[in-house]
Amino acid sequence: MTTTPLRERPRGAARRPPARRRRPVVRLVAGTGAVWVLVALASVAWWPVHRDGAMVVAGTTAVVVGTLVAVLGLVLRLPAAAVAVLTVVGFVVTGVPAAVPDRADGVLPTGPGVVDLLAGVALGWRQLVTVSLPVGSYEALLVPYFVTALLATVVGVTVATRASRPEAAGLAPLVVFAAGVAVGPTRLATSVALAVALVGAALAWALSVRHVRRATTVAETVGQPVPVLRAVVRPALVGTATIAAAALVATGLGLLVPPSAGRTVARTDVVRPFDPRDHVSPLSGFRAYQEDDQVDVPQLTVTGLPRGGFVRIATLDTYDGVVYRVGGPDGATASGTFERVPTSVDVSGVRGTRVRVGVTVDGYRDVWLPTVGDLETVTFQGRTADRDRTGFFYDRATSTGALVGGVSAGTRYTLSAVLPAQPTERQLTAARPGTVSVPTPRAVPDAVRDAVQAVSEPGASDGARLVAALSALARTGYVSHGVGDDRASRSGHGADRIEELLTGQPVVGDQEQYAVAAALMAQQIGFPARVVMGFTAGGDSGTTPTTGAGGRTTFRGSDVTARIEVDTAEYGWVLLDPNPVVREIPEESDQTPQPVTRPETIVPPPPAEPQVQEQQTPPQADPDAPPARPFWLQLLLAVLPWALGVLGVAALVLLPVVVVLVLKRLRRRRRRRAPAARARVVGAWDEYRDALLDNGHAVAATATRREVAVAAPGDAATGLSALADRAVFGPSDVDDRTADRMWDATDAAVAELRSGRTRRERFRAAVSVRSFRSGRWVR
Known part of the structure; x- marks a missing residue:
């Protein structure tokens, strides 16, 4: 009689796949889905780097190809070396159309595309940190993200479906996130919230896998299935809820107390391939444009430039007493940061007029690329377009462009830019100095200070002093380039030449000296200032450049000029012209200063009694400065960040404890307030059984109440x-009195379990989660 059931059981099992056969399918689906979610979250860190739909295509392709390779390795039971070979093949076949779309032939790779793809694996990382963001699909700069996402998918899906510890699959997407942060922008953006979400999702996956593995082991040991809801879902939900609560606290602290400075990433420490300090200041060659063999030579042909527009050659903000040049003295200031521009420059915060200007280079030769206003995009044309595109660097802080290898004849490009709105002279008079940091000038002659003091009225605002200084310079100065029949005028703009300019009679120089003197005077007043060299209509000489049909303007050597930019709190950088108009220079004898007779001033006698002023302004006090904070407020502001940090750490440490205590409290309340008296009695017994577990006593999951009572102490x-x-099991119903008596006895029994224990043991029992893992915490 016993043989028949034994023969029928295999037949019934054949109709339904056994759990052992279904398990790999469930593991494959769950593991693959988890890796996809984690890779998608990690890829968000790369979005500020590219900000282009091509990145979505590359990421999707990498995930699909990586999943196919990992699944093929699982089905065919391939070794790691074979999986690696399949990964390389998939990378080469799909990498060109996905990561180097400009080099692809539709959906097929090309020879040059494969070369760029393989080179991008090794060189793309360095190029990423030397290019201004976002890069879009520029050249092969999508390759680092594509290869990182592909490897993370292959490794993640392989570990999730084949390894003995599938939870380790969450480590591969973390590498994708870390790489995106390393090559990303210096600003914080959304990295805090993204990191918390990614780590939380990885931990939730790890907890779920761990509980599934434990439930499977228990089922194989006892020979019967374990309820998934109790053994897997509930513990995973408890762990995930704790992680989510901790994540909310961490994110809140990160947003409440953000870092005061930009974060350090790879692009902040990398050595730039273009260093402006390696090149001669363009202002040093200013007089060369005025020589007889260059003054009438066409330098640039520009179309689309507004009337009176200014074409910038370079912005110079560092003065060392000898020359004004581009870049900081140690390369650490923002003025020396030149980056490649693969797509566009963000000019959304600039108010002004948008223009589109075409430039054709004629006789101009230098490493500095002439631009207009605040550059947004640049598009090169002609036979050298590819070389010029890869060699173009731009400094956003100074709006200066450079071309590695220099500008040559026939270089053609189109600029999209914004011409910033400029204040009127009346508005400038009321302007206040801005807060932009520029390198402090060195070896400034004393004549600069004397010239500012000579034209400054007592009590005048900084803007009024600036306008007065520039007006005096333009009113008293005369223009001479020192060539041909011009009055002798020494070239250069070192400290001795600026001293000679400001103290000479008459004041003679050209735009090279006047711009430097004006910039130094503006900085003496308090305005951050810099010199701008470029081309303009007539070069401030009163002549007009050649203008053809269609708004085509030809700038010649005589059209070169130099001006200054000052930073104001109200209008940002303002372009100012400090140069005198071209006029006849008088003889030195006509400039002999005549003595000025001043009327005698009657000095009143001193007062009989000294005047006592209860409130006096300190000699060096700034009337516009805010009042000093009291000591207690300074102390509070100094201690507050540390106190918030300590409280945040304490909250993170104590949060799991609070969560466990609250859950136990809710569980007890639900059991004691059950609607039926019989349920309250059973709940009291469950409360005692959980107390045994939390206090360290062994209680078998299948033990009856009597078996538990025999093994329990007391x-x-x-x-x-x-x-x-x-x-x-009794025949009669249970009344409320019996239920209350059961709960009183249970409370006394639980108190008896705690008696005789140390404070540490009682705390460990209170925060123990063993009773949650028993599957009874919801009753």
Whole structure:
């Protein structure tokens, strides 16, 4: 009689796949889905780097190809070396159309595209940190993200479906996130919230996998299935809820107390391929444009430039007493940061007029690329377009462009830019100095300070002093380039030449000296200032450049000029012209200063009694400065960030403890307030059984109440088990009085378990989660 059931069981099993056969399919689906979610979250860190739909295509392709390679390795049971070969093949076949779309032939790779793809694996990382963001799909700069996402998918899906510890699959997407942060922008953006979400999702996946593995082991040991809801879902939900709560606290602290400075990433420490300090200042060659062999030579042909427009050659903000040049003295200031521009420059915050200007280079030769206003995009044309595109660098801080290898004849490009709105002279008079940091000039002659003091009225605002200084310079100065029949005028703009300019009679120089003197005077007043060299209509000489049909303007050597930019709090950088108009220079004898007779001033006698002023302004006090903070407020502001940090750490440490205590409290309340008296009696027994588990006593999951009572310490468990069994299996209903008596006895039994224990042991029992893992915490 026993043989028939034994023969029928395999037949029934054949109709339904056994759990062992279904397990790989479930693991494949769950593991693959988890890796996809984690890789997608990690890829968000790369979005500020590219900000282009091509990145979405590359990421999707990498995930699909990586998944196919990992699944093929699982089905065919391929070794790691074979999986690596398949990964390389998939990378080469799909990498060109996905990561180097400009080099692809539709959906097929090309020879040059494969070369760029393989080179991008090794060289793309360095190029990424030397290019201004975003880069879009520029050249092969999508390759680092594509190869990182592909490897993370292959490794993640392989580990999730084949390794003994599938939870380790969450480490590969973390590498994708770390790489995106390393090559990303210096600003914080959304990295805090993204990191918390990614780590939380990885931990939730790890907890789920761990509980599934434990439930599977228990089922194989006891020979019967384990309820998934109790053994897997509930513990995973508890762990995930704790992680989510901690993530909310961490994110809140990150947003409440953000870092005061930009974060350090790869692009902040990398050595730039273009260093402006390696090149001669363009202002040093200013007089060369005025020589007889260059003054009438066409330098640039520009179309689309507004009337009176200014074409910038370079912005110079560092003065060392010898020359004004581009870049900081140690390369650490923002003025020396030149980056490649693969797509566009963000000019959304600039108010002004948008223009589109075409430039054709004629006789101009230098490493500095002439631009207009605040550059947004540049597009090169002609036979050298590819070389010029890869060699173009731009400094956003100074709006200066450079071309590695220099500008040559026939170089053609189109600029999209914004011409910033400029204030009127009246508005400038009321302007205040800005806060932009520029390198402090060195070896400034004393004549600069004397010239500012000579034209400054007592009590005048900084803007009024600036306008007065520039007006005096333009009113008293005369223009001479020192060539041909011009009055002798020494070239250069070192400290001695600026001293000679400001103290000479008459004041003679050209735009090279006047711009430097004006910039130094503006900085003496308090305005951050810099010199701008470029081309303009007539070069401030009163002549007009050649203008053809269609708004085509030809700038010649005589059209070169130099001006200054000052930073104001209200209008940002303002372009100012400090140069005198071209006029006849008088003889030195006509400039002999005549003595000025001043009327005698009657000095009143001193007062009989000294005047006592209760409130005096300190000699060096700034009337516009805010009042000094009291000491207690300074102390509070100094301690507050540290206190918030300590409280945040304490909250993160204590949060799991609070969560466990709250859940236990809710569980007890639900059991004691059950609607039926019989349920309250059973709940009291469950409360005692959980107390045994939390206090470290071994309680088998399949043990009956009597078996638990026999193994429990003391005699209270025997009475509780008997009362609970009688309530469950007895013929009569249980009344509320019996339920209350059961709970009183349970509280006394639990107190007896805690008696004689140390404070540390009682705390460990209170925060223990063993009772949650038993599957009874919801009853």
